[in-house]
Amino acid sequence: MTKAEAAKALKRFTDGFNEANRELDPARNQSFESGALLALDAAVVKASRG
Known part of the structure; x- marks a missing residue:
């Protein structure tokens, strides 16, 4: 490369x-994250959506 x-x-x-x-889109997050970071951001999305 x-x-x-x-x-x-x-x-x-x-x-x-x-x-x-920015969009708080859990499906898109899976395209860029995994493991602990994905779990953390999934919790943020869930909390943000109340």
Whole structure:
């Protein structure tokens, strides 16, 4: 992987990750997170939706 390809992949990941967290979308979070971070963010989504 070239530096340009790596930068593009990182940007794609970061943009998607941030959008999923802004939207509080648990289905999208699974595309970017796993393990403890996914569990933590799932709890945040649940609490936010009251």
